[in-house]
Every structure is written in C-alpha cells, then in structure tokens.
Amino acid sequence: MRNRTTLLIVEIIVLALLIGGGTVSAMTLTQNGFMGNGNGNGMMSGKPGYQGMMGSQQNGGTVMGGYQQTPAPQGTPATGITHLTIQNFAYLPANIQVRTGTTVTWTNQDNIQHSETFKNGMKDSGLLSQGQSFRYTFNTPGTYQYYCTVHPSMVATVTVVS
Numbered sequence: 001m002r003n004r005t006t007l008l009i010v011e012i013i014v015l016a017l018l019i020g021g022g023t024v025s026a027m028t029l030t031q032n033g034f035m036g037n038g039n040g041n042g043m044m045s046g047k048p049g050y051q052g053m054m055g056s057q058q059n060g061g062t063v064m065g066g067y068q069q070t071p072a073p074q075g076t077p078a079t080g081i082t083h084l085t086i087q088n089f090a091y092l093p094a095n096i097q098v099r100t101g102t103t104v105t106w107t108n109q110d111n112i113q114h115s116e117t118f119k120n121g122m123k124d125s126g127l128l129s130q131g132q133s134f135r136y137t138f139n140t141p142g143t144y145q146y147y148c149t150v151h152p153s154m155v156a157t158v159t160v161v162s
C-alpha cells in the first residue's frame with residue numbers, strides 16, 4: 001500500500017513536470033532517476049525497472065538519471081504482427097505494418113502503467129496496468145505514431161496499407 005501511494009505521488013509529480021514542459025526533469029524522476037531498482041541503487045529502491053538517482057548506467061542511463069529521448073522508430077516495419085507487448089519501457093515491436101481493417105492489440109507486461117496515445121489525437125488507451133490490453137482497428141491507411149503519456153520517450157509507429 002505504501003509503495004503504491006509513493007508511486008502515485010511520483011506519477012503526479014512527473015505529470016506536473018511534463019505539463020510544465022519539464023520533460024528532462026520528469027525523465028530524471030522516472031526511469032532511472034529518483035526511484036531505485038531493488039538492488040540498493042537510488043533513493044527509492046525496491047521497484048523493478050528503475051535504476052535510481054545514483055544507480056548504474058545499464059541500458060543507456062546516466063549516473064544522475066534520465067534516458068535520452070528515443071526517436072520515432074525507423075527502418076523496415078515488422079509485418080504480420082497484430083499483438084504487441086509493452087515491456088521494459090518499450091513497445092515491442094516498435095514499428096509494424098498492417099493492412100486496412102486490422103485490429104492491433106497491446107498488452108502491458110511492465111509492473112507500471114503505460115498508455116498508447118496517438119499523436120494525431122485519435123482514441124487513447126488510457127493508463128493500462130500490468131496484464132491489461134488495448135485494442136484498436138485501423139480502417140484508414142496512413143502512418144500512426146504513438147507514445148506513452150507517462151513515459152514520453154516510449155514511441156512507436158503503426159503503418160497501415162491498403
């Protein structure tokens with residue numbers, strides 16, 4: 001209960017920083033910033049997936065926290081995939097191509113909430129907890145970029161072809 005309350009407070013602070021334009025500050029508080037990874041690293045150790053304020057530099061993090069912003073996925077998109085996972089703060093795969101009329105499903109495997117928020121303003125998944133899924137049917141060809149509202153460095157693309 002105490003960990004959930006602490007996590008909720010941190011998420012509220014992160015959202016406030018994001019709304020105020022403090023993306024770098026918000027990233028420092030989240031992925032490998034303020035919180036720890038359960039190995040004694042960081043101020044709030046005990047949450048898997050976090051490296052902590054003074055934690056290790058695994059997975060591209062820096063000593064003082066914060067990941068670099070990830071650019072939109074590029075290269076050849078994966079085809080024939082309609083079920084994506086959200087794992088280790090990433091959409092897997094990050095770049096897919098589907099045909100018009102295809103329903104794509106995202107399932108959150110992380111123990112922290114994530115969203116699928118499309119940059120063009122179409123339907124948003126809302127926050128998904130671990131094990132929850134979101135489905136969307138793509139009826140119009142185009143390129144649809146999306147991101148996580150809580151972790152804006154998480155970006156991905158669905159390309160829809162006729």
